[in-house]
Amino acid sequence: MNRLQPLLTLLSFLNPWRNRRLETYVLLRCLMGTLTGLVVIASIIFLIDYVEISKSLGQRADLNSFQIIGLLLLKSPNIILVLLPFAFLFGTLSAFVGLNRRSELIAMRAAGVSAWRFILPATGMAAIIGVLTITVLNPIATVLSDRYDQFNSGLEQSDTRVKRTDIFLRQGExxxxxxxxxxxxxxxxxxxxxxxxxxxxxxxxxxxxxxxxxxxxxxxxxxxxxxxxxxxxxxxxxxxxxxxxxxxSNLDARRAFDKYAAPQSTNFWELPATIFQIETSGFSAASYILRLHQLLATPLMFAGMTALGAAFSLRLMRIGGLARLTLSGVGLGFIIFFLNQLCGSMGKAEVIPIFLAGWATPAVSLLAAMTLLVYTEDG
Incomplete structure (x- = not known):
């Protein structure tokens, strides 16, 4: 316990509601649920990537299990960050359903505690984690993904069966x-x-x-x-x-040959300079501008998913229909995720404004959750 005390003190300091026991209790429940959801999602992604790496790279190189696991840890974090909104949705759903089943939610409501009082801290903490995700976790995941791509490129260059293609670049002022x-x-x-x-x-x-x-x-x-x-x-x-x-030359020696292939390979801090360089070279930077807006909207997306999970699990057990309502929340979460991907594709093709493509879905998810909460809580 003494060893964990510094960590607990740090977490307590980061919690703006540390002086309020009720908000802190609900917040910890939501964080535990989110962590559990993250572990489940990460496990599924690791399993899928393990099979893929074993089949694709294992045929071109003599890799043992430990080397495959190492490559797995390089490739998977970028994909996990894409699916991280689901961890907040599932984690919040499980947290509030658990509170409901133990009648703790009933006790809070009977004491006159508004739902806004214990939902807003969880939503605010999700937004804070979103800021940390784009400023810290995204650059780390990008570096790991770059190392995986470098290893894969090295295998392709040493594999005589891989067809060599012409290289085209463009630079300019x-x-x-x-x-x-x-x-x-x-x-x-x-x-x-x-x-x-x-x-x-x-x-x-x-x-x-x-x-x-x-x-x-x-x-x-x-x-x-x-x-x-x-x-x-x-x-x-x-x-x-x-x-x-x-x-x-104004090209980046590290990224000149692959930067136009995947905007996801450019981290948050490098995106503005990359956008400027691509536009200066005469190319369209729509994909990179969209990526920047999507990253900036990440805190809003996390907050929206958290609020949705809470809104769809507040129905009291004695009223009935909680399971159906919870499944509806999960279904709406998937719809929002695919809507976000659709808006992204339309934004890349410049069918809709890039700003709208990046911010519309997170804003809609948060507004939908707030509307449902107002309807159920305030009538």
Whole structure:
């Protein structure tokens, strides 16, 4: 107990309702239920990913069980964060249903305690956890996912059965754009048989061809490309040959070859700079802007799911219909999750405004829960 005392003191300090026993008791019940729901969801994801990694990577590399578990711990956290709203929904449902079955909820209501008094602390704590998720857990999960992708890429490069595809990149500034093409990429990340086409942009955005550079090898450094055995040609001028040639670059050397594939691989703190870089290079950053809005809306989503779980489990046992109402809450939670995915797809395609795609579903979930609470509590 003495060893746990510092942790309990820290948790007590983080609890804004620490001086109120009733709110603290209900809050702890909700946190325990959420933790239980998280363990169940994580276990299912671990099982699915274990089978997938064993089938996909196990055929290309001699991996033992401990190595597969290590890869599992790198890949799964990102997926768990996507499904984390369900942990709040199921955890809050189980917590309030438990309070209902033990007649504790009846005692609270009989004492004249409003439902708002013990629902708002749980909702507020869910929002606080949402802030911690996007600022701390998301960057950690992104780093782990990057390491998994690096391991997977290393296997693909060493596997001769994997078909090599051409590489296309693009970099640029406000008045200049460069399109890069390479036949292949070796194990060190060096582009082979690379070609650089450079264009200048007029004020109306019209591109004008400026020149072309062909190089046997091209290595992306921190601020520049290092080209070997390069040939530079410009319109109306004789070609020039260089053993080594350096040209400026604003691409990130760590993420230049995969950043356009998955916005989920960019953590919360890097998203603004990545969005600026993609837009400067002439690409659409809609997926990354949507990802930023979805992360910013995470506290609202967690709070909405928590409030929904509470709203659908407040019906007293003696009135009946609690099981049906609870199942309705679970069904509505799944509908909200798939609605969020649908809005995300429509936002990426720019069918609806990106801001609306990122914030609509969390706002609707919280407003629906508040409406149901007002209806059941205040008539």
């Amino acid at each position: 406000v008045s200049k754009q460069t399109v890069i093409h390479a036949r292949t990429q070796d194990a060190r990340g060096t582009l082979l048989d690379a070609t650089f086409w450079t264009y200048t942009l007029a004020k109306d955005g019209t591109p004008t061809f400026e020149g072309r550079i062909d190089a046997k090898e091209a290595v992306l450094k921190t601020r520049n490309w290092l080209l070997k055995n390069a040939r530079e040609a410009k319109p109306g001028e004789p070609a020039q040959y260089f053993n080594q040639l350096s040209i400026d």
